[in-house]
Amino acid sequence: MLNGLLLGGVLALLSLGLNLIFGVIDVVWICYAELIMLGMYGMYFLYTIYHLPILLAAPICITAVAVLGLALHVLVIAPLLGAAPINQLLATGGVLFFLQSAATVLFGVEFKNLGLRLPVLKVAGMFVSYSRLLAFAAALVAMVLVYLLMTRTYTGTAIRAIAQDRQIMPLMGVDARRIYLITSGLGGALAGLSACLLVLQYDVHPFVGLTFGPITFLICVLGSLGNFVGGFVAAFVFAEIISVGGLYLDLEWGYVFAFAFFIVMMFVRPEGLMARRS
Amino acid sequence: MTRYVPWIGGVALAVLPFVYRQPYPLHILIIILIWSFAYTSWSIMGRFGLVSLGHGGFMGVGAYVTALAWNYGHVSPWIGVPLAAAASAALAALVAYPCFRFRITGHYFALVTLALSGIVLQVITATRDYTGGSLGYTPERYQGGSSLWALQFHGKTTWYLIALVVWAVGLYVWNRVDRSMLRYALEAISEDEDAAAATGVHVTAEKLKITVLSATMTALAGALYCQYQMFISPDTVSGISISLQMVFAVVVGGIYVSLGPTVGAVITILLAEVLRIGFGTRAVGYDNLVYGVLLVLFIIFLPKGIVGSLRDLRRTAGWTSS
Numbered sequence: 001m002l003n004g005l006l007l008g009g010v011l012a013l014l015s016l017g018l019n020l021i022f023g024v025i026d027v028v029w030i031c032y033a034e035l036i037m038l039g040m041y042g043m044y045f046l047y048t049i050y051h052l053p054i055l056l057a058a059p060i061c062i063t064a065v066a067v068l069g070l071a072l073h074v075l076v077i078a079p080l081l082g083a084a085p086i087n088q089l090l091a092t093g094g095v096l097f098f099l100q101s102a103a104t105v106l107f108g109v110e111f112k113n114l115g116l117r118l119p120v121l122k123v124a125g126m127f128v129s130y131s132r133l134l135a136f137a138a139a140l141v142a143m144v145l146v147y148l149l150m151t152r153t154y155t156g157t158a159i160r161a162i163a164q165d166r167q168i169m170p171l172m173g174v175d176a177r178r179i180y181l182i183t184s185g186l187g188g189a190l191a192g193l194s195a196c197l198l199v200l201q202y203d204v205h206p207f208v209g210l211t212f213g214p215i216t217f218l219i220c221v222l223g224s225l226g227n228f229v230g231g232f233v234a235a236f237v238f239a240e241i242i243s244v245g246g247l248y249l250d251l252e253w254g255y256v257f258a259f260a261f262f263i264v265m266m267f268v269r270p271e272g273l274m275a276r277r278s
Numbered sequence: 279m280t281r282y283v284p285w286i287g288g289v290a291l292a293v294l295p296f297v298y299r300q301p302y303p304l305h306i307l308i309i310i311l312i313w314s315f316a317y318t319s320w321s322i323m324g325r326f327g328l329v330s331l332g333h334g335g336f337m338g339v340g341a342y343v344t345a346l347a348w349n350y351g352h353v354s355p356w357i358g359v360p361l362a363a364a365a366s367a368a369l370a371a372l373v374a375y376p377c378f379r380f381r382i383t384g385h386y387f388a389l390v391t392l393a394l395s396g397i398v399l400q401v402i403t404a405t406r407d408y409t410g411g412s413l414g415y416t417p418e419r420y421q422g423g424s425s426l427w428a429l430q431f432h433g434k435t436t437w438y439l440i441a442l443v444v445w446a447v448g449l450y451v452w453n454r455v456d457r458s459m460l461r462y463a464l465e466a467i468s469e470d471e472d473a474a475a476a477t478g479v480h481v482t483a484e485k486l487k488i489t490v491l492s493a494t495m496t497a498l499a500g501a502l503y504c505q506y507q508m509f510i511s512p513d514t515v516s517g518i519s520i521s522l523q524m525v526f527a528v529v530v531g532g533i534y535v536s537l538g539p540t541v542g543a544v545i546t547i548l549l550a551e552v553l554r555i556g557f558g559t560r561a562v563g564y565d566n567l568v569y570g571v572l573l574v575l576f577i578i579f580l581p582k583g584i585v586g587s588l589r590d591l592r593r594t595a596g597w598t599s600s
Binding site for chain 2: 028030076079080083084085086087089090091093094095096097099100102104105146147179210214218221249250252253255256260261264266267276
């Protein structure tokens with residue numbers, strides 16, 4: 001149970017950035033998990049090869065992934081903003097192929113890790129890893145920060161307004177292009193942050209994105225797009241299903257249950273878990 | 279004159295293995311034909327805006343049900359393949375009916391089907407005691423090699439002809455759908471579901487028909503691949519990456535024309551083979567690198583695919599002969 005809770009923290013963090021982009025720009029970045037994968041490689045190289053202290057490597061890595069997010073938006077998404085949603089989805093699918101194989105070509109298929117093991121905390125007979133606790137805390141903090149940004153600042157208000165009506169807002173004097181850029185950068189930065197925390201607990205390899213990418217989308221959809229609290233709750237629901245299913249059977253069955261749960265929930269509550277019934 | 283082109287082309291393709299017997303090119307041709315058929319099956323529904331990422335799942339069901347029925351039940355593929363197709367159709371109906379009933383479209387449909395192919399992949403991996411998991415699975419060889427009963431053949435020529443016939447049937451079905459009322463109904467639905475329903479189109483039923491048809495054909499492609507290759511693994515016949523690969527090839531070739539998926543298959547498979555031969559093992563990943571870039575470029579600049587764009591070009595230039 002507790003492990004599920006902590007896994008939920010990781011998943012919540014993963015889905016936060018995607019939720020932002022999905023909700024605001026209304027584009028599915030199928031390749032979102034691949035950005036995280038590149039971020040993890042970034043951390044690996046900065047820490048183990050260039051021997052930067054981890055607290056210095058992390059901001060560099062976050063910035064780098066944020067820039068990647070911007071580049072993705074400018075190069076791929078921007079030309080397709082007017083196209084059918086499916087074309088945007090497929091184009092980012094192309095980016096997924098590209099990033100995955102670029103990582104294969106550049107870094108090889110070996111599993112790599114930081115060689116850094118954080119101590120394991122023992123509470124009341126249960127083992128809790130610090131890295132998971134850290135991810136959990138970071139997810140909470142990041143969510144609160146994003147929430148404050150969205151509700152307390154002008155930019156945040158503009159972002160939410162764009163998400164509600166993308167035709168009218170430009171007429172109200174909001175530069176939609178700028179807002180999209182900010183959102184993409186922010187989404188990228190959150191991907192970078194997730195990468196920094198994930199690399200503490202998981203090995204990195206070119207296909208690592210496929211292991212948690214799909215589940216991240218499902219969380220965003222299940223939690224209602226653009227609804228951060230919903231995404232958070234959905235992340236924990238999924239994490240519990242996966243870890244409880246994994247406890248009694250294999251981990252794969254945990255995923256099977258999670259996917260099946262998603263499909264059923266889409267039929268029952270297509271607007272997402274937290275949507276208010278209109 | 280153009281009426282006879284498909285027949286002349288078909289006959290030329292059919293006599294090819296009797297004239298030209300190099301095993302390697304023939305193998306590539308068979309693989310191209312099988313995947314062309316799978317891609318055609320996808321495009322039958324994909325062209326109406328029903329973008330399914332679950333076809334990897336249907337293909338996996340087709341391949342694994344056939345192989346498992348043969349190994350455990352000693353059921354001939356002649357029964358196993360229809361069984362697999364039926365299983366896949368049932369799975370498609372089970373997931374698609376509520377989807378269409380509750381109006382899950384666009385992104386959401388893609389994500390539900392994505393979850394479906396995730397489920398199939400994970401179930402195959404999880405039941406590794408029976409399916410071999412991610413290590414793959416081999417249908418048992420029939421003693422004596424070739425057998426019509428076991429649908430196992432040594433000669434490449436036989437397989438080539440089988441794949442050719444199946445591929446031609448796929449194109450025939452595509453064209454039948456293209457000329458049917460179903461097509462008009464589905465085009466209306468993809469434009470506006472409410473308007474289509476108002477004019478008397480049964481939205482759920484029409485969408486369900488095309489989805490079940492497409493899933494059945496995809497399962498057939500999976501079964502055929504399994505019988506030909508005699509080795510299947512979750513990564514080669516099921517899962518999300520296969521689903522994306524189908525979408526990719528169809529988009530490159532052209533989604534709105536009957537030969538589009540075939541051209542897509544020719545391009546992607548030849549590209550992969552050329553890179554594999556050209557670079558050897560160093561090329562691991564190079565083919566997907568090129569695919570990825572091509573996919574993005576195609577969607578931005580040539581959303582109708584190669585064949586579709588060529589046809590448009592011909593129309594605007596006024597060479598319209600057909």
